[in-house]
Amino acid sequence: MTDAALRNLLLDCLKLWDVEGKVFVRDADVAIETPVGTFSVAQAHPDLHPVRWFYQTPEREAARRSPRAAPSIVALLSALRNAMGGTGGDRLRVGGM
Structure with a gap:
């Protein structure tokens, strides 16, 4: 995924989650500035498989902790x-009576 594509995906997610940012x-990464602080996302090196992403939260950074790993874009x-603290967004439910 390119940095531009990740940026656009994150912008869409902020809207869906109702998070201002x-x-x-x-x-080296993509920064997400929100009212609670700055988050960062970076792609992992291919040698680190199964880790695909690293992300840092304001709390972890303030505590001088390393970024967390995520195995997929969904995670x-x-x-x-x-x-x-984002919302889950509207969910479409399909069902019968």
């Missing part, structure tokens, strides 16, 4: 949504 591509987005 801005997304910026930096040299990454779920972790970010939870850390940002």
Whole structure:
């Protein structure tokens, strides 16, 4: 995934999660600035398989802890949504009577 594609995906997610924020591509990662602080996302090196992504939260950074690993984009987005306190978005349900 390119940095531009990741930036656009994260912007869409912020809207869906009802989180106010801005997304910026930096040299080594993508930054997400929110009212609770700045989060960062970076792709893992291919040699680190099965880890695909690393993300940092303001709390972990303040505690001088290393970024957390995520094995997939789904795991990454779920972790970010939870850390940002985002909503789950509307869910479409299909069912019979």
